[in-house]
Amino acid sequence: MAGMNMAVKLNNGKEMPFIGLGTWQSPKDEVKAAVRAALDAGYRHIDTAYNYMNEDAIGEVLQEYIKSGKVKREELFIVTKLPMIHMDPKLVKRSIEISLKKLQLSYLDLYLIHLPIPLVYDGNDNNVFPLNEAGGWKAADKWDLLGTWKAMEELVDLGLTKSIGVSNFSISQVERICKVAKHKPVTNQVECHIYWPQKELFEACKKLGVTLTAYAPIGSPGRPERFKKADEPVALEDPIIKKIAKKYGKTPAQVLLRNLIQRGIIVIPKSVTPERIRSNIQVFDFSLSKDEMEDIDKIKTKRRYFDVAAMFKDHPERPW
Numbered sequence: 001m002a003g004m005n006m007a008v009k010l011n012n013g014k015e016m017p018f019i020g021l022g023t024w025q026s027p028k029d030e031v032k033a034a035v036r037a038a039l040d041a042g043y044r045h046i047d048t049a050y051n052y053m054n055e056d057a058i059g060e061v062l063q064e065y066i067k068s069g070k071v072k073r074e075e076l077f078i079v080t081k082l083p084m085i086h087m088d089p090k091l092v093k094r095s096i097e098i099s100l101k102k103l104q105l106s107y108l109d110l111y112l113i114h115l116p117i118p119l120v121y122d123g124n125d126n127n128v129f130p131l132n133e134a135g136g137w138k139a140a141d142k143w144d145l146l147g148t149w150k151a152m153e154e155l156v157d158l159g160l161t162k163s164i165g166v167s168n169f170s171i172s173q174v175e176r177i178c179k180v181a182k183h184k185p186v187t188n189q190v191e192c193h194i195y196w197p198q199k200e201l202f203e204a205c206k207k208l209g210v211t212l213t214a215y216a217p218i219g220s221p222g223r224p225e226r227f228k229k230a231d232e233p234v235a236l237e238d239p240i241i242k243k244i245a246k247k248y249g250k251t252p253a254q255v256l257l258r259n260l261i262q263r264g265i266i267v268i269p270k271s272v273t274p275e276r277i278r279s280n281i282q283v284f285d286f287s288l289s290k291d292e293m294e295d296i297d298k299i300k301t302k303r304r305y306f307d308v309a310a311m312f313k314d315h316p317e318r319p320w
């Protein structure tokens with residue numbers, strides 16, 4: 001593999017760079033410097049979401065780079081996500097238009113359904129995680145995943161996004177969509193790292209022509225405390241990863257990312273630290289041997305860091 005923008009061919013013929021900059025929990029003031037550092041380092045793929053509340057700051061930097069001629073719009077691969085409060089098919093077009101306006105773009109490269117469960121929309125576009133009395137997320141009474149997908153497909157026909165996809169979807173949910181889709185999902189963005197390798201989901205998606213995008217690819221060490229449990233394994237400190245990193249003179253983060261890319265999985269490491277942003281894309285100048293890939297594959301520890309589905313115990317669209 002060579003070249004920073006090694007790309008995966010999607011089922012609609014478009015190409016998606018293997019590495020993108022993640023931006024969850026990147027506050028507006030910091031995300032600007034992060035996106036500048038990423039574009040300067042050669043990243044062309046940026047992952048954000050309506051829910052991250054930083055699309056406008058990212059948009060400012062994209063505009064700055066496009067206007068100055070440092071990058072062309074066509075070279076960029078910009079991904080954002082439909083919030084759960086806007087999953088009613090009637091709200092989908094308006095939602096992408098809000099995101100596009102903030103991002104200062106006329107089209108997206110990829111638009112994802114953030115999660116398969118709609119939340120109650122109370123008319124407040126900023127109340128993205130409405131809560132119920134028990135303190136959990138307030139799921140909407142009606143849901144119609146295929147209806148939401150149809151509304152997503154219309155966005156492609158309208159030229160508002162080049163590709164559409166899903167996030168946090170189960171095998172059966174991806175299958176249900178693929179069965180009826182006019183425009184198939186190009187990717188399913190899910191938690192994926194050495195302790196949650198998603199083998200079954202990856203294989204099932206592959207059969208359907210759907211790629212996998214790994215969130216938390218280096219183990220999301222900065223996730224909020226509410227997602228942490230005592231004695232959790234830390235991917236960056238895994239002895240096997242550290243040993244391999246030492247051998248190649250690479251960082252543990254680079255080995256974790258290389259492992260996923262070598263499996264054929266797209267990665268979106270998040271950082272607001274310019275030095276880390278630069279180093280996280282330096283993963284195309286070495287490769288892991290078959291034995292090293294197998295050693296990682298054999299790691300017994302299993303841990304899902306983000307059990308978002310637990311918030312929706314009895315919901316029929318609960319993905320896991």
Ligand SMILES: NC(=O)c1ccc[n+]([C@@H]2O[C@H](COP(=O)([O-])OP(=O)(O)OC[C@H]3O[C@@H](n4cnc5c(N)ncnc54)[C@H](OP(=O)(O)O)[C@@H]3O)[C@@H](O)[C@H]2O)c1
Pocket residue numbers: 021022023024025047048114167168189190214215216217218219220221222223236251253254268269270271272273276277279280
């Ligand atoms: N679809 C979804 O539901 C969903 C859910 C979660 C995440 N995502 C997406 O996936 C992206 C990545 O996931 P994530 O942010 O949870 O986790 P991650 O990318 O695995 O980890 C990010 C954390 O690692 C640190 N870090 C980055 N590079 C490092 C390096 N080279 N060495 C040591 N530490 C390093 C970052 O710190 P600094 O920033 O301080 O450098 C940050 O705290 C998100 O940003 C978001 O775009 C999507």
